[in-house]
Amino acid sequence: MSESSNHPSARPIPVxxxxxxxxxxxxxxIGRKTMFVRTAGCDYRCxxxxxxxxxxxxxxxxxxxxxxxxxxxxxxxxxxDTFDHVTISGGNPLLLPQIxxxxxxxxxxxxxxxxxxxxxxxxxxxxxxxxxxxxPKPPSSxxxxxxxxxxxxxxxxxxxxxxxDLCIKIVIFDEDDLTYARGVHKRYPDIPxxxxxxxxxxxxxxxxxxxxxxxxxxxxxxxxxxxADLKDARALPQLHTLVWGNKRGV
Amino acid sequence: MSESSNHPSARPIPVxxxxxxxxxxxxxxIGRKTMFVRTAGCDYRCxxxxxxxxxxxxxxxxxxxxxxxxxxxxxxxxxxDTFDHVTISGGNPLLLPQIxxxxxxxxxxxxxxxxxxxxxxxxxxxxxxxxxxxxPKPPSSxxxxxxxxxxxxxxxxxxxxxxxDLCIKIVIFDEDDLTYARGVHKRYPDIPxxxxxxxxxxxxxxxxxxxxxxxxxxxxxxxxxxxADLKDARALPQLHTLVWGNKRGV
Numbered sequence: 001m002s003e004s005s006n007h008p009s010a011r012p013i014p015v016x017x018x019x020x021x022x023x024x025x026x027x028x029x030i031g032r033k034t035m036f037v038r039t040a041g042c043d044y045r046c047x048x049x050x051x052x053x054x055x056x057x058x059x060x061x062x063x064x065x066x067x068x069x070x071x072x073x074x075x076x077x078x079x080x081d082t083f084d085h086v087t088i089s090g091g092n093p094l095l096l097p098q099i100x101x102x103x104x105x106x107x108x109x110x111x112x113x114x115x116x117x118x119x120x121x122x123x124x125x126x127x128x129x130x131x132x133x134x135x136p137k138p139p140s141s142x143x144x145x146x147x148x149x150x151x152x153x154x155x156x157x158x159x160x161x162x163x164x165d166l167c168i169k170i171v172i173f174d175e176d177d178l179t180y181a182r183g184v185h186k187r188y189p190d191i192p193x194x195x196x197x198x199x200x201x202x203x204x205x206x207x208x209x210x211x212x213x214x215x216x217x218x219x220x221x222x223x224x225x226x227x228a229d230l231k232d233a234r235a236l237p238q239l240h241t242l243v244w245g246n247k248r249g250v
Numbered sequence: 251m252s253e254s255s256n257h258p259s260a261r262p263i264p265v266x267x268x269x270x271x272x273x274x275x276x277x278x279x280i281g282r283k284t285m286f287v288r289t290a291g292c293d294y295r296c297x298x299x300x301x302x303x304x305x306x307x308x309x310x311x312x313x314x315x316x317x318x319x320x321x322x323x324x325x326x327x328x329x330x331d332t333f334d335h336v337t338i339s340g341g342n343p344l345l346l347p348q349i350x351x352x353x354x355x356x357x358x359x360x361x362x363x364x365x366x367x368x369x370x371x372x373x374x375x376x377x378x379x380x381x382x383x384x385x386p387k388p389p390s391s392x393x394x395x396x397x398x399x400x401x402x403x404x405x406x407x408x409x410x411x412x413x414x415d416l417c418i419k420i421v422i423f424d425e426d427d428l429t430y431a432r433g434v435h436k437r438y439p440d441i442p443x444x445x446x447x448x449x450x451x452x453x454x455x456x457x458x459x460x461x462x463x464x465x466x467x468x469x470x471x472x473x474x475x476x477x478a479d480l481k482d483a484r485a486l487p488q489l490h491t492l493v494w495g496n497k498r499g500v
Contacts, residue, residue: 031484084481231334234281
């Protein structure tokens with residue numbers, strides 16, 4: 001490594017989970033074989049967050065400070081030669097400038113990289129990510145979208161050279177969320193757009209969890225069908241939640 | 251219409267279903283809002299076909315012979331201005347040269363078109379389809395793949411000008427199907443590749459149909475995870491079957 005150890009890009013990365021191979025259960029790469037790296041820390045506190053342990057302190061003893069090389073070693077130790085795709089999730093990975101070095105190390109191994117973020121913060125390494133999902137949070141989250149920050153991120157990604165997939169994904173619990181989502185799609189009409197079924201049972205699970213999620217998904221499909229301003233959108237459930245509920249590490 | 255009525259492209263199209271808008275429940279456009287046109291007739295007789303009524307004679311009284319213009323009129327009558335995507339499914343639409351005119355009429359309306367076929371037959375109009383899914387059938391279907399025909403279709407699509415999305419999707423019921431699928435992926439390594447959970451209950455449905463399909467999907471994810479020669483594949487269920495079972499017209 002040419003970087004000195006106190007250079008931001010050489011700082012260790014706070015990691016809560018490294019797992020896979022499994023499938024990406026949601027969004028534009030739904031079903032795609034991938035490994036996951038979940039970072040700790042978030043600038044948001046969504047009411048229905050399905051990974052609250054990344055920011056509520058409940059898993060703070062599980063956080064490991066790992067170098068980019070240590071993460072790469074762990075990924076290959078777990079996944080062997082069965083994968084070529086890594087999803088960096090959080091929390092909000094965009095809080096961490098030091099992910100730059102991880103992206104570089106993964107690309108050196110010909111690994112494709114996906115990142116999901118709410119679109120509240122920028123890091124220069126985002127332009128090197130192969131699949132960027134911007135997931136601004138609707139009213140039901142309790143968060144407020146900083147559209148200036150989101151505009152800025154979209155502009156920077158558009159201006160950056162290199163080929164990448166970009167999509168916007170919005171979790172939908174209710175009509176207010178739908179109204180919000182339609183506004184976001186109108187703001188960025190050329191970015192592939194996904195509506196995702198909300199999961200209200202993130203801390204407990206009833207016996208009818210799957211049926212309840214499929215009912216919500218059916219409702220979402222019905223609403224999507226009706227809107228002329230959502231012609232080219234997709235509605236998707238979270239497949240991992242249908243298969244595994246809220247279990248971690250799958 | 252400049253075509254004379256006995257020109258092949260002006261022949262009426264045997265149609266069994268026109269419905270939507272709903273979502274595409276499977277494959278590369280999974281979740282995408284679309285309308286469906288289902289044509290009658292197939293050169294295959296898959297043991298687990300979920301649309302046997304398109305070829306087994308059970309729905310022969312429902313077949314309507316419609317012109318391209320009549321189909322377009324019906325699509326807009328049902329879907330209004332809420333859609334910009336039409337999926338032509340079957341049966342095997344590639345038995346029908348006269349779909350050429352339908353594709354032309356839909357493109358005149360700025361409608362994006364998806365077609366799914368097993369890849370046993372060619373029609374020149376296939377190069378004008380925006381999203382082509384080739385779905386060769388694995389051993390569990392009881393059919394045998396004509397790889398010369400499939401090679402020919404893939405070559406013609408590769409040589410054709412214009413931008414289109416192309417994928418291969420294979421239904422997986424068992425280990426033999428997986429072995430077959432890996433061979434197909436090896437044969438066409440650069441074509442996006444999807445493994446799809448098989449649905450064994452196409453004529454009846456047990457109470458635990460969803461649970462059983464999710465178990466099959468979990469098994470498929472597990473198998474996908476293990477193979478180094480399936481690094482870049484996707485495993486997907488049929489979302490419409492999870493939501494609606496075998497109900498038609500959704």
